[in-house]
Amino acid sequence: MSEPLFWLGASLLLVSVSLTAVLFTAVPVLLELSRTARSAEKLLDTLREELPPTLEALRLTSSEVTELTDEINTGVKTATEVAKQVDQGINSAKSGTRRFSRGLKAAWQAWQNPDNDVIRDNR
Numbered sequence: 001m002s003e004p005l006f007w008l009g010a011s012l013l014l015v016s017v018s019l020t021a022v023l024f025t026a027v028p029v030l031l032e033l034s035r036t037a038r039s040a041e042k043l044l045d046t047l048r049e050e051l052p053p054t055l056e057a058l059r060l061t062s063s064e065v066t067e068l069t070d071e072i073n074t075g076v077k078t079a080t081e082v083a084k085q086v087d088q089g090i091n092s093a094k095s096g097t098r099r100f101s102r103g104l105k106a107a108w109q110a111w112q113n114p115d116n117d118v119i120r121d122n123r
Helices: 004-112
Strands: none
């Protein structure tokens, strides 16, 4: 068994069997990689076509939401100012009503007591 030609032949046979096994295993893997690459290419093409309009729609929606937010803020500020004005009007009306009722009381007392020179302050 010390024949070098025998060992060379056996080595070549083992190398060729190993290469054949690798090729039989690699061919289906390479075919699947090819299919995956085609699928990825189709996906990227679809993204290239669909993504810009979608991003533009998102930008437009964002600007519309910003405009609506500004309008709502303006409406809330206006409503707050109107509420303050109504509150001031109500307070003014209450004050005017109190003054009017005091005036009526003083007039009634003066009319009831024409001899009385001093009219009391009815607060």
